[in-house]
Amino acid sequence: MKHALSTLNPTSLAEARPIPRKLIAEVFDRLQAQLGGKMADLYAGADLRLVQDEWGAGLAGFQPKEIERGVAMCRERAFAPTLGEFLRMCRPAVDPEYAWLEAGDCLRQRDAGLVGDWSHPAVWRAASKMGPEVRSGDWRAHRTRWTYNLRRELAAGWGEAPPRPLPAITHNATTRGPTPAERAAMASLSIRARHQEGAQ
Template sequence: MSSMSKPAMSADGSPIPLRWVEDLFERLAAILGASLANVYASANPERVKAEWAEALAGFSSDEVKRGLAAVRTRRFAPNLPEFLHLCRPALDPEVAWMEADEGMRTHTAGTPYGWSHPAVYWAAREVQHELRTSTFAACRKRWERLLADQWAQGTWASPPDPTQRALPAPAPAQQPLDTGAREAGIAALRALRQRMTGYSTQREQDEAMQRAEAGALVDPLATGEASA
C-alpha cells in the first residue's frame, strides 16, 4: 500500500464516463458470470450505470483495481455499496479504526506506514489519545463522525513523512564574558562569606580548620612531654 493520495478518476467530482462503468461491468461479468446480472435483474440498466458512475467519482483507479481483486475471491456478486467497500475497506469504521491504531503507532515511532487512504490518517490524528487508551466500541460515534467528515473532504493532503523530523532551533549565540562584572560578583561573594564566617574564601576557612585540628593533636603530646 502507498501512503500517497492517488488522484480520483474524476478530478472535479463529476460522474465518471459511462463507458468506464461499462468496461468495469464487463470485467465483473467475466469474473462472476451470470450472478452479476441477477443482482440487477429488476433494475434499469442505464440507471444502474449512472449510479455507479456517480458513486465511483471520488475513487482512484488503484482503488477500483483493489475492488476487482477482492471480487475474485467472492462467491456472490457485490451490489454497489459492497463493491465500494471492497475498493476502499476503510469505509467500514471498525476496519478504519484498526488501521488507525496500527498506523499511528507505526507513524509515531518514526516509521513510514502504508495508509490505505489519507482520510484515515487525518481522522486518526484527532483521536491519538483514544487510540492508546480506549476501544472502538467506546469511541465509535465520535470516530464515525470524524471519518465521515474526512470522506466528505474530497481531496486530501498526503500524510507527512515520519522520518523527516523537525530540526531543533539553533542555540542562542553566547554573549561575550564581562570580566569586570565577573570580578565584581566574586568580590561580593567573598565579602558576604567573610561577614558570615570570618573568612573571605572557602580555602581560608579550610586552612584554619586544618590548623585548629593539628593544634588539638599536638598540644596534648607537648604537654605530656613537658610534665615528664
Template sequence: MTTTLSTSTHWPTEALPKKWIDDLFDRMLMTFGKRFSDQWQGTDPQKLKEFWGTRMATLTSVEMRSGVEAMLKLKWPPTLNEFIELCRPSLDMTVAYYEAVNGMEARRKGEKGEWSHPAIFWAASKMTHDLLNQTYSNIKTRWENALSKELQKNGWPDIPAVMEALPAPGKTETDKERASRELENLNASGILKKQPGLAWAKKIMARKANGETLPAISVNWAQEAIKELA
C-alpha cells in the same frame, strides 16, 4: 443483456469516468457470465451504467481497484450497494483507533506505519498527542467524530513520508538527546545509589535515550520522580 452501450453520447458530468464503468461491467460479465446478464435482464445498459457511475462518483481509483479485487472472490455478481461496500468497507471505529495508535507510534520511531485507509491516518494526525497519551474511553467520541469527518471526504492526499526528528523551535536538542543527557547526569550525581526506588525511572530514561518511543506521560513521570527524590 450485453455490455454494449447504446449509441447515445451522453454521459453525466458528475459520474465516474465512462471508461471506468465500461471496464467494470466488462469485468463482471467475464467473471460471472450468465449470472451477471440474467441479473440485469430487461434493464437498459446505458441507463444502468449511468446510474452506477453517478452513485459511485465519490470513489477513488484506489477504492475501485480494491472493490474489483474483492469482487473476483464472489460467487455471484454484486448489486450496486454491495459493490460500493466492497470498494469502501465500513470501518470499525475501535479497530481503526488501535490501528491509529500503532501507526503513530511507528512514525515516532521513524517508520511509516501500516494504514488500511488514508482517512485513518489523516484523522490520527490531528490528534496524535491524545492518541498516544490517553485511553480509548477518554477520547472515543472525539476519535469517532474525527474519523467520520475524514471518511466523508471524496479523496485524501498521499500519506507523507516520515521526517527525521529535529529539535523543536527554541530547543537545541531532540528528546532523545535530552534523555541521554539527563541519564548521564543522573548516573554522575549518584542519585540512584541514594534512592534505589528510582531504578524504574532510570530504565525509562535509558529506553528513551536509546531511541525507543514511549508514552510522553511515562517519561514525564520518570523525570518528575527523579526531581522530587533527588
C-alpha cells in the same frame, strides 16, 4: 451491529463528478470476467445503461486505486456485488470500526518509521486528531468522537497522501567514569576550594 457510516454518500462533495460510463463499463467487464454470468444475473431485466450511470454516480469522488481495490476484492467473492457492497470494498474506511482498527495498526507502522497502509487519507487525518485515543485501543470509549471525525474527514475528500513520519531522534551517548587526568583535575579543584574556605 450497524454503524452510522456503514453506508456511504460519496456525492456529499459538490465537486464530485460521476465516473464516466466508459470506465464503469470496464469495471463491469472485469467483474464479469471474475464472476461469470453472476453480474448479468444480478441486473437481469434492468437497463444496463441506467445501472452503469448509477454506479458512476455512486463512485463519484473515488480514486482509481480505490476502485482497483474493490475489483481485486471481488476475486474472492462467490456472488456479484451490489453497488453498496462494491463501495464498501473500494473504501473499507467507510465503516468506522474497521477504520479505527486500521488507524491503530497504521500508527504502529508509523512508530516503526513506515508511512502506514492507510486505505484513505481521511483515516490518517482522523487518526492524527485522536492519536492517543486510537493508541489506547478503547473503541467503545471513543467511537462516537471517532465516527464524527472520520465522517468529517471523508466528506472533505481525498486530499494529500499521509506524509512520511519524522525520523526518530536517537542518541548513542554512553556513560563512562572519569579518566585519571580528570580525577586529578577534580581533586585539585576540591583542594583549592577547601583552601579558599579556610582562608575566609
